[in-house]
Structures are given as C-alpha cells and as structure tokens.
Amino acid sequence: MIVLLFYIGLFGGAFFIVYTLRRGLHARKDFTSLKTVTFGDESAVRADRAASIISVLVIFVIWAAFTGSKLFPIHVPGPFVGDTQFTYTLENADGSTDEATVFVRVPAFGEEAEKFEVEPGSGFAKDDAFAAPAGRSSTILFDKNDEAKRKDGAKIIAINGMPIGPDIKVDTGDGAVRLTGKGAISFTPKQGLQMNPIWLPAPETVVARFFEIASEGYQNFSLWEHLGWSLLRVVAGFVAGALVGIPLGYAMGLSGWFRGWFDPIVEFMRPVPPLALIPLVIIWFGIWETGKIVLLFLAALWIMTIAARAGVSGVNISKIHAAYSLGASKWQIMRYVIMPNSLPEIFTGARVAMGVCWGTVVAAELVAAQKGAGMMIIAASKFQLTDIVIMGIVMIGIIGYGIDILMRKAESWLVPWKGQS
Amino acid sequence: MPELDIVDLSMRFDLPNGSSVQALQDVSLNLKEGELMSVLGPSGCGKTTLLNIVAGFLAPTSGKIELNGHLVKGPDAERGMVFQKGALFEWMNVRENVDFGPRMKGMPKAERDQISGHLLDVVGLQDFKDKAVYELSGGMQQRVALARCLANEPDVILMDEPLGALDALTREKMQGLVLKLWKETGKTIILITHSVEEALLLGERLIVMAPRPGRIHREYNLPFAERGVNADLRDVKKSEGFAEMRDEILSMIWEMEEEIMGRTEQAG
Ligand SMILES: Nc1ncnc2c1ncn2[C@@H]1O[C@H](COP(=O)(O)OP(=O)(O)OP(=O)(O)O)[C@@H](O)[C@H]1O
Ligand SMILES: [Mg+2]
Numbered sequence: 056m057i058v059l060l061f062y063i064g065l066f067g068g069a070f071f072i073v074y075t076l077r078r079g080l081h082a083r084k085d086f087t088s089l090k091t092v093t094f095g096d097e098s099a100v101r102a103d104r105a106a107s108i109i110s111v112l113v114i115f116v117i118w119a120a121f122t123g124s125k126l127f128p129i130h131v132p133g134p135f136v137g138d139t140q141f142t143y144t145l146e147n148a149d150g151s152t153d154e155a156t157v158f159v160r161v162p163a164f165g166e167e168a169e170k171f172e173v174e175p176g177s178g179f180a181k182d183d184a185f186a187a188p189a190g191r192s193s194t195i196l197f198d199k200n201d202e203a204k205r206k207d208g209a210k211i212i213a214i215n216g217m218p219i220g221p222d223i224k225v226d227t228g229d230g231a232v233r234l235t236g237k238g239a240i241s242f243t244p245k246q247g248l249q250m251n252p253i254w255l256p257a258p259e260t261v262v263a264r265f266f267e268i269a270s271e272g273y274q275n276f277s278l279w280e281h282l283g284w285s286l287l288r289v290v291a292g293f294v295a296g297a298l299v300g301i302p303l304g305y306a307m308g309l310s311g312w313f314r315g316w317f318d319p320i321v322e323f324m325r326p327v328p329p330l331a332l333i334p335l336v337i338i339w340f341g342i343w344e345t346g347k348i349v350l351l352f353l354a355a356l357w358i359m360t361i362a363a364r365a366g367v368s369g370v371n372i373s374k375i376h377a378a379y380s381l382g383a384s385k386w387q388i389m390r391y392v393i394m395p396n397s398l399p400e401i402f403t404g405a406r407v408a409m410g411v412c413w414g415t416v417v418a419a420e421l422v423a424a425q426k427g428a429g430m431m432i433i434a435a436s437k438f439q440l441t442d443i444v445i446m447g448i449v450m451i452g453i454i455g456y457g458i459d460i461l462m463r464k465a466e467s468w469l470v471p472w473k474g475q476s
Numbered sequence: 477m478p479e480l481d482i483v484d485l486s487m488r489f490d491l492p493n494g495s496s497v498q499a500l501q502d503v504s505l506n507l508k509e510g511e512l513m514s515v516l517g518p519s520g521c522g523k524t525t526l527l528n529i530v531a532g533f534l535a536p537t538s539g540k541i542e543l544n545g546h547l548v549k550g551p552d553a554e555r556g557m558v559f560q561k562g563a564l565f566e567w568m569n570v571r572e573n574v575d576f577g578p579r580m581k582g583m584p585k586a587e588r589d590q591i592s593g594h595l596l597d598v599v600g601l602q603d604f605k606d607k608a609v610y611e612l613s614g615g616m617q618q619r620v621a622l623a624r625c626l627a628n629e630p631d632v633i634l635m636d637e638p639l640g641a642l643d644a645l646t647r648e649k650m651q652g653l654v655l656k657l658w659k660e661t662g663k664t665i666i667l668i669t670h671s672v673e674e675a676l677l678l679g680e681r682l683i684v685m686a687p688r689p690g691r692i693h694r695e696y697n698l699p700f701a702e703r704g705v706n707a708d709l710r711d712v713k714k715s716e717g718f719a720e721m722r723d724e725i726l727s728m729i730w731e732m733e734e735e736i737m738g739r740t741e742q743a744g
Contacts, residue, residue, distance in 0.1 A: 371563070373562050373563035374565065376531070376533055376557060376559070377624075378576075379532075379533075380531060380551050380556055380625075380630075381624070382552065382628060384580070387580050395567035470567075471608065472566035472610055
C-alpha cells in the first residue's frame with residue numbers, strides 16, 4: 056500500500072518536474088509539434104524517453120529505499136535493531152509488587168539472535184535478558200527466574216509503569232508489549248517500513264548473487280547452463296512447431312479439404328493455454344526433455360499454423376492473377392508469390408510464438424526439471440533464497456525481451472516490405 | 477483472320493441469397509492484331525468481368541473466347557494483364573519484377589537482363605532498377621507494371637483501369653506512354669477506363685457498355701489514338717471532333733446512370 060502511494064507520488068512528481076524543466080528550454084519543431092489535435096491522435100503520442108528512464112530509475116530507487124540498500128542514501132525507516140529495555144511490574148498473589156527490567160537485544164535482519172546474560176537484581180521479580188529477532192514478535196517467559204511464578208498467581212500489571220492488561224498494549228518506544236493468553240510477555244520490536252530480506256533482498260545482494268552464481272553455478276549447473284538449456288528447449292520446440300505449423304498453415308490456405316479437416320482442431324486448440332496441457336503431456340511423455348519439447352512444440356504449432364494460413368489468405372488476388380498471366384506455374388506461384396507474401400505474417404506469428412514458448416518453458420521447469428531458469432528459481436524458493444529467485448526472474452525477463460528484439464531485427468532485415476503495399 | 481474472337485459471351489453470378497446478377501449478356505467482339513480498344517461504361521456494367529473472362533480468370537456461363545484460333549481455357553502468358561494497383565511483387569526489386577515472366581520460363585540471365593534493360597529504358601526507369609517497388613511513386617509503379625507485362629511478349633494486353641489511381645498530370649504522361657508502347661510494339665490492347673477523355677485518346681475503337689444486363693451499347697471507330705501517336709495529347713484534345721465526341725458519350729453515360737438510379741428508386 057505504502058509502496059503504491061510512493062510510486063504514484065514519484066510518477067506525478069517526475070512528470071511535474073520534467074515538464075517544468077522542459078517548458079521554454081526547447082520547443083519541439085518537428086511535424087508532430089505542429090499538430091494541434093494531439094489528444095486522441097494516436098500517431099502523435101510518442102513514448103517519452105525521459106519518462107522511460109525515470110521509470111526504470113524509480114523502480115530501483117523504491118527497491119533500494121525499501122530494502123535499506125547501501126547503494127542509495129535515502130531509506131524508509133527500518134526495523135528496530137540494537138539493545139533496548141523495559142520494566143515490568145509483577146504483582147504477587149498476596150498483593151505485593153516488584154519491578155524488574157527486561158533487556159532485549161535485537162540483531163539485524165538475517166543475523167542470529169545471540170543469547171546473553173544480565174545480573175538478576177533484587178526483589179522477587181528478577182531482571183531478564185532476551186535476544187529477539189528483528190521485526191517479529193516473540194514471547195518472553197519472564198518468570199523463569201522470578202521467585203513468584205505465574206502458576207502461583209503472580210501477574211504483570213504494568214510495563215514501564217504504564218498499566219497493561221489482556222487487551223491493553225504498551226508502546227515502549229522501541230517496540231510494543233502485549234500479554235499472551237497465559238500472561239507471558241509478547242514483545243515486538245518496531246517493524247519499520249523496510250522489507251525483510253527474505254521477502255525482498257537489496258539490489259546489491261541480488262547483483263552479488265548473480266556474480267556468485269555466474270562463476271560458481273547453482274545446483275550442479277552453471278548459470279549459463281541453466282539459461283542455455285531453457286533457451287535450447289524453446290528453440291527446439293519452436294523450430295519443430297514452425298516446421299510442422301507453416302506447411303500445415305499453407306495447406307489450410309490452399310486446400311479446402313485441409314482447411315475443413317484441420318479447422319476444428321486448430322480452432323479448438325488455439326484457446327487452450329499451453330500450461331493447461333502440462334499434466335497431459337507429463338502423463339504421455341514424462342516430465343523430462345521429451346515432455347517439455349512436446350509441450351513447446353504444441354505451444355508454437357497452432358500459432359505458426361494460424362500465422363501461415365493468414366499469410367496465404369492475405370495475398371492480394373491481383374498478385375496471383377498477375378503471376379498466372381505472366382506464365383508462372385502453380386509451384387512457381389507458391390515459391391515466388393505466396394511464400395514471400397506470407398513472410399510478414401509468419402514473422403509476426405514467430406514473435407508471438409517465441410514469447411509464448413519462453414513463458415511456457417519457465418513454467419514447465421517450475422513443475423519439474425534438473426536444469427533451466429525455471430528450475431533455478433523454484434529450487435531457490437524452497438530454501439527461501441529470495442535473491443536467487445529475483446535474479447532468475449530478472450534474467451528470464453531480460454532474455455525474453457532480448458528474443459523479441461532479435462526477432463524484430465531479423466524481421467526488418469528479412470521482410471523490409473512489411474506493411475508496404 | 478481476326479486475332480481475338482469473343483463470341484456470345486454471357487456471365488451470370490448466382491448469389492448466395494438465391495438471386496442472380498446478369499453481368500454480361502451476349503457480348504460478341506472481334507479484335508484484329510494490333511488493335512487498340514478502349515471500354516467505357518457506368519460502374520457495374522461488367523467491364524471487369526469481361527476482362528477477367530478474356531484473361532481466363534473466370535469461365536463464362538455461356539459463349540467462348542478464341543485467340544488465334546484456339547479456345548481460351550485459363551490464364552496464360554499470351555494474354556498479359558495490367559492491374560490498377562497492388563499487383564507488383566514487393567519482395568522483388570524493379571528489375572526482378574520486370575523480368576519475372578522470362579525468369580519463370582527459365583530464360584538465361586544474360587537474355588533476361590537485355591530484355592529488362594531495354595524495357596526499363598523505354599519506360600524511363602533505368603536509374604531505379606535496383607530500387608524496391610514500394611519506394612517508387614504510383615506512376616512509376618504503373619510503368620513497372622507495364623514493363624513487366626511487355627517483358628513477357630504477350631499477344632494481347634488487358635488493362636483494367638491501369639491509370640485510375642494516378643493524379644491528373646501523371647495520368648496524362650502515362651497516356652502518352654501507353655500510346656507510344658502500342659505503336660512501337662504493335663500489340664493488341666484492351667483498356668478499361670472510367671475517363672471519357674482517356675477512352676477517346678486511347679482507343680482506335682471504343683466500346684460503350686450498358687448495365688443490367690451488361691452488354692455492348694455502342695461502338696465507335698476513332699481517329700484520336702492515331703493522331704496522338706505523333707502529337708501532344710493536349711493538342712489532340714483540342715483537335716477537330718474531340719469535344720463533340722466527348723459530349724456525346726458523356727451524355728450517353730449520364731442517361732444510363734440516371735436510368736439505373738430511376739430503376740433502383742422504383743425497386744425501392
Ligand atoms: N464475384 C462476383 N460475385 C457476384 N457478383 C459479381 C461478382 N463480380 C461481379 N459481380 C457483379 O457483376 C456486375 C458487373 O461487375 P464488374 O465488376 O464487371 O463491373 P465493372 O463494370 O467493372 O464496374 P466498375 O466500373 O465499378 O469496376 C456487378 O453488378 C457486380 O455486382
Ligand atoms: Mg471494374
């Protein structure tokens with residue numbers, strides 16, 4: 056909740072600052088800036104570079120601020136760490152009272168709470184020493200060393216001189232004290248707004264983890280082997296899907312029998328998400344390589360079939376007529392007109408298919424795998440190694456983005472005529 | 477011996493809703509070798525249908541077409557086609573588009589290069605031979621389409637509003653080019669147009685068609701194409717008889733259009 060408010064604040068603030076700075080600095084003088092109708096004219100809306108850069112920075116700033124990163128000076132308040140103390144007033148069954156002090160030592164997140172000793176002091180209530188974990192409540196059995204025990208009718212009536220009861224909480228400044236149902240002390244050090252590294256580690260931890268795993272590997276395989284295997288599966292499944300899907304799509308675009316035969320199958324399989332096929336594929340092909348590649352094959356197959364079919368149907372009939380009147384045979388029309396004409400559609404389909412395959416492979420590896428990006432993060436999550444999980448997610452995102460950029464580059468190089476007719 | 481023989485051609489489209497359109501009824505025509513014929517008529521009178529049947533893309537419901545004594549059964553390199561637009565191959569450059577026909581026949585590269593080189597000279601696109609076709613202007617693209625058709629040495633050239641998508645000035649230049657090509661190559665040409673002036677300029681013979689059912693309404697033999705071969709087309713338009721002819725045909729087409737409107741109003 057607080058993070059969201061923070062984010063909205065930074066979004067608005069950055070917008071305001073950037074536009075104030077820009078105003079008068081330089082007015083844009085290109086064609087778009089001469090358009091008076093820009094609201095609603097989609098072509099006049101361009102991604103603001105500054106906004107993109109700030110957006111990425113903001114994510115890191117929030118991440119750093121909420122994890123107490125050492126790379127960034129401003130942090131939201133962290134949890135209480137260090138030594139603190141409070142007194143409790145114990146009332147004996149006979150009505151006499153005594154005070155004792157509880158010394159609490161709270162170590163930083165992730166560090167072990169170390170036991171320590173204090174002098175017991177005088178009276179029937181003795182001083183206690185307690186090592187509490189940060190940000191979490193823990194129960195202090197204060198009467199272990201006291202001469203008056205709870206089972207003998209002794210009970211706490213005040214903390215730091217402030218009265219306490221079953222429903223009354225006392226704030227000691229560094230934490231909060233409640234009484235448990237059985238009358239013991241429950242102490243919660245101030246939590247602050249920072250994240251426990253188990254939920255979200257600081258950016259530098261993730262980066263350090265990246266270098267560690269990049270050089271030493273994780274779970275018997277190097278980082279590159281994990282990522283490489285995921286990629287290899289995607290490429291294998293995609294290539295298989297394209298090799299079957301494209302000819303099938305062509306056949307559906309060219310022959311009524313093929314179209315009639317496969318239409319119900321393709322239209323039925325298209326809306327089934329590949330993830331829903333995982334159980335069946337596991338039953339039929341096992342959970343190892345065969346199963347994964349079959350799954351990715353199925354993920355790519357329908358997309359490529361539909362793309363190839365659309366590519367064939369999209370050919371301008373004049374082109375076909377012209378080719379026939381120029382004396383081309385059916386095979387030549389296939390080779391020189393229909394195939395090149397369908398390439399833009401096929402590339403669009405290939406981009407979609409690669410994206411779907413990449414998402415599917417990670418999910419399949421989450422289910423079962425010995426190596427792969429998905430296996431890496433699911434294995435790490437079992438040991439609560441959140442930094443590896445986050446590193447893995449970032450790598451998966453970067454690779455997915457990279458694949459799309461490569462496909463687009465290949466597209467503009469191989470089909471420069473896309474959208475030109 | 478007439479070259480192209482169109483005999484009692486009828487074409488009826490049966491629509492899925494049960495009704496039918498008589499697009500052509502008993503159309504007969506003879507074209508001699510080297511004749512330039514333009515076809516004019518209100519929208520929907522069956523011009524495109526006629527051309528598609530001659531090209532072999534459609535089979536008529538009755539009647540037949542003979543070229544040099546043999547029956548036309550389907551598309552063939554002997555009948556070249558120039559479309560209004562969108563028929564060039566964007567994945568080939570200008571030269572590859574032009575020598576597509578010879579290439580499909582398996583002609584060796586040296587010969588093909590000679591043909592495409594010559595034709596690109598004729599249409600004035602020698603400097604653009606390695607450009608992608610989508611980088612050319614509309615007029616240049618139509619010149620590529622003309623050259624591509626000629627490279628294949630067809631006996632008959634069929635053009636369906638080849639200049640329809642061009643602006644007035646480019647169009648005028650292209651009309652001159654069509655006349656020049658006709659004279660130089662001596663091809664038989666059928667040209668469909670919506671422009672009365674174009675039909676007069678680019679037709680030794682002019683066919684005016686009438687709609688519902690599509691049929692030949694009137695036929696003219698005109699001197700303007702012959703005049704235009706050697707003179708500026710603007711002078712031809714000012715020459716004797718042109719204005720009168722234009723007005724006569726314009727009012728004829730106007731009458732037909734009005735009749736169609738009246739008929740649909742009654743039907744509605
Ligand atoms: N494939 C088809 N199916 C059904 N009706 C058709 C088909 N093609 C043409 N028609 C009908 O045949 C008639 C003649 O069409 P055609 O395209 O030949 O006219 P046109 O003279 O070329 O018209 P325009 O000048 O607008 O190009 C029209 O009424 C049209 O609706
Ligand atoms: Mg037409």
